[in-house]
Amino acid sequence: MTHLSNYGNDRLGPYTFVHLADFVHSCTNLRLQTLPPVQLARKYFELFPEQRDPLWQNPCDDKRHKDIWSREKTCGHLPRFLVIGPQKTGTTALCLFLLMHPSVASSLPGPQTLEEVQFFNGNNYHKGLDWYMGFFPTPPNASADFLFEKSSSYFHSEDAPKRAASLVPKAKIITILIDPSDRAYSWYQHQRSHGDPAALRFDFHAVVTTGPEAPPELLALQRTCLVPGWYAAHLERWLAHFAASQLLIIDGQQLRSYPATVMDEIQKFLGVTPHYNYSQALTFDPQKGFWCQLLEGGKTRCLGKSKGRKYPPMASESRAFLSSYYRDHNVELAKLLHRLGQPLPAWLRQELQKAR
Numbered sequence: 001m002t003h004l005s006n007y008g009n010d011r012l013g014p015y016t017f018v019h020l021a022d023f024v025h026s027c028t029n030l031r032l033q034t035l036p037p038v039q040l041a042r043k044y045f046e047l048f049p050e051q052r053d054p055l056w057q058n059p060c061d062d063k064r065h066k067d068i069w070s071r072e073k074t075c076g077h078l079p080r081f082l083v084i085g086p087q088k089t090g091t092t093a094l095c096l097f098l099l100m101h102p103s104v105a106s107s108l109p110g111p112q113t114l115e116e117v118q119f120f121n122g123n124n125y126h127k128g129l130d131w132y133m134g135f136f137p138t139p140p141n142a143s144a145d146f147l148f149e150k151s152s153s154y155f156h157s158e159d160a161p162k163r164a165a166s167l168v169p170k171a172k173i174i175t176i177l178i179d180p181s182d183r184a185y186s187w188y189q190h191q192r193s194h195g196d197p198a199a200l201r202f203d204f205h206a207v208v209t210t211g212p213e214a215p216p217e218l219l220a221l222q223r224t225c226l227v228p229g230w231y232a233a234h235l236e237r238w239l240a241h242f243a244a245s246q247l248l249i250i251d252g253q254q255l256r257s258y259p260a261t262v263m264d265e266i267q268k269f270l271g272v273t274p275h276y277n278y279s280q281a282l283t284f285d286p287q288k289g290f291w292c293q294l295l296e297g298g299k300t301r302c303l304g305k306s307k308g309r310k311y312p313p314m315a316s317e318s319r320a321f322l323s324s325y326y327r328d329h330n331v332e333l334a335k336l337l338h339r340l341g342q343p344l345p346a347w348l349r350q351e352l353q354k355a356r
């Protein structure tokens with residue numbers, strides 16, 4: 001049984017199988033039985049339930065597959081790098097900046113997806129490889145050959161690292177970290193402006209502090225506020241499947257304040273050419289309060305209102321609660337960054353000071 005799609009549409013498998021059955025039938029007393037395909041599949045998965053969940057591999061990794069693969073299909077329709085989130089850390093700004101580079105292109109928006117493809121983390125994965133590849137420009141633009149995809153919920157997904165490593169094992173992975181308390185608050189504001197009933201009904205402090213007896217919608221919101229901020233645990237899962245050299249951890253505060261410097265670091269990490277001069281191409285827009293793309297004639301292209309929202313600062317009691325909630329996670333993150341030889345972001349140093 002293989003979950004590798006039959007890209008060659010070859011008939012060798014069924015041919016061999018039918019002849020083997022004929023052979024067994026003619027030479028033995030065994031009575032072979034079969035079922036219609038759907039019932040047969042059901043039976044198979046009853047016998048082997050652990051195989052229900054597919055794990056797609058890259059068809060081009062097997063020469064035999066590659067040789068018989070349709071010419072219209074190419075492995076160029078897979079990303080060379082992934083921006084994995086987490087949500088609310090500046091991932092959209094990073095995409096805007098990346099797309100300014102002439103050699104970089106991203107997945108296209110699709111009718112069933114909003115901004116993000118979200119392939120590796122959820123049910124879209126079961127739609128298969130053709131579905132996923134359909135999001136990448138066809139034919140791949142020869143000059144923009146650094147295809148990427150950004151789905152910010154990959155970061156904390158249990159499944160995404162294993163699935164991504166199986167399909168695109170050589171991909172580079174980019175993640176952005178900000179203070180997890182700020183991330184949680186930004187997510188809460190995001191949910192409020194999207195009309196999430198729990199976010200509209202409960203204030204932020206109630207959301208993050210509520211106990212397990214709370215109504216399910218409040219607990220669900222609490223989870224999405226808090227869990228992505230368990231940075232070390234999520235990063236360890238990615239590091240179990242990708243080499244440390246494939247992973248770039250960006251300090252979100254640096255991206256926000258010094259985007260050109262961060263973009264230089266990213267260009268180096270990706271090995272993308274030609275070198276693009278972000279110092280000239282980005283400008284700080286005082287009205288937006290963020291860095292934006294500088295267009296001809298001095299105009300700017302900034303992200304829309306949903307990025308860089310205006311909302312009141314977090315209440316100090318919520319910040320104190322979250323500081324304590326994230327203490328152990330932050331200590332683990334510091335150890336992990338130390339192990340990787342990476343500097344600690346300013347917010348993490350401050351949090352560690354508080355923990356002493």
Ligand SMILES: Nc1ncnc2c1ncn2[C@@H]1O[C@H](COP(=O)(O)OS(=O)(=O)O)[C@@H](OP(=O)(O)O)[C@H]1O
Nearest residue numbers: 087088089090091092093186290291303307308309
């Ligand atoms: N240049 C620039 N322009 C606009 N916004 C910027 C920029 N750099 C960083 N940020 C911060 O990005 C936050 C939104 O993060 P994401 O894009 O990752 O959000 S999302 O998960 O895709 O919804 C957004 O969070 P909020 O301030 O809470 O809206 C911003 O603080």
